[in-house]
Amino acid sequence: MVNQETVQDALRVVIDPDLRRDIVSLGFVQNLKVHADRVAFTLKLTTPACPVKDELRKQAEDAVRSIPGVEAVEVDMTAEVRPNPGAIGRAMLPGVKNIIPVASGKGGVGKSTVSANLAVALRQAGADVGLLDADVYGPSIPMIMGATERPMPSGGKIQPVVCHGVPVISSGFFVQPGQAVVWRGPMLAKMVEQLLAGVNWGELDYLVIDLPPGTGDVQLTLCQRIPLTGAVIVTTPQPVAVNIAEKAVAMFNQLKTPVLGVVENMSYWESSKTGEREFIFGAGGADRISLKWDFPVLGKVPLATTVRETSDGGRPIVLDEPESPAAVAFTECAQNLAAQVSIHNLKSETDDLVKITF
């Protein structure tokens, strides 16, 4: 006789490779129904951008199908992103589950391009994503996301501009070019807090933040004031760029902000005719810091004219050319990032968090 228990036992062999636990003890299996020889259930993952979604579904289906007496299996897929446990109960951004700054050491490595494509790719996977341009010195997100409108005030806060399904706020909406260069720490801190708490972000699974390059006051304010899930580092493969990126890594380490992974941008150039790869800026940069500091490489994005063209045109490449090598790489980065977020949140849920009862 097939019953709930036999099905659950069968499903226990399916292990989520990222979270390294079986899908039953992770609580992924829901609405389990057994009608004679027919079994139906929902697999509720921790992110719609799960990189191993299809494999998990197939393994679960196969596991149940192999139970003697089962004729038909129906699996429904859904996802609910887990919040950063450190952020629960914080009044500043109550609806935002995960805040993810994107940082670099050097300028011009593609931080804004990566931020925009990550945000849109996560949105395409079905997540609720916001994008905050905190690069007060050189805001470029409005251009890359094609934000033509200005944000409007609403209920004492600012309503973000929605681009390609992603609510967007940029410091560039409020600060004149060049103005912030002379700002001191407290002014910058105030700006950052305003961009976060003064905006109707609504309910978000992920809020991606495009940071200024380097390790300045904006970064410091964020890490000190806001419970961040973890940072993404963007670098190009050159040793110089990687060395400077390490300074950013060291800063996050010092401020106890996890680094979720590194994206190697302008990693190589691929000939569209022969498919051959040329490593214009050298190779192995991201691999080296990933090994040294113990975080994963989220992906390697090739150098491609279309990346710049689509960004200049306000439509990040993952929107219109999802099959292009660069878009595929960005999507992979987004999936691996989502997986890392789940891993970190599960880990902090089980770590003993400090309990404050004063």
Added chain:
Amino acid sequence: MRAPEPPRPIEIGRANEHDVKIRWKDGAEAVYPARLLRLECPCANCVDELTGRKLIQEGVIAEDVHPAGIDPVGRYAIQIYWSDGHQTGIYTWERLYDLMRKL
């Protein structure tokens, strides 16, 4: 590359009406008298950032000063909202741990 395990509190609560009690992961436990904590405020108004000299004047701090509230800051510190309105001090785990020697 991983730094050596830094001090981490498990619980931050009340020792009594005003004083703060911290239980640490390594098993240590200490009561921080409220006024002492206030005098040890590390913010730029209370300590000269360059020289490390104390700017805070003991005489003007009320005898019964005490935390009105405590919030976590990131994963490495707390912010204390004092009964006298002062609230700019960020007390890191390291600092609080080291303070135990002064108690």
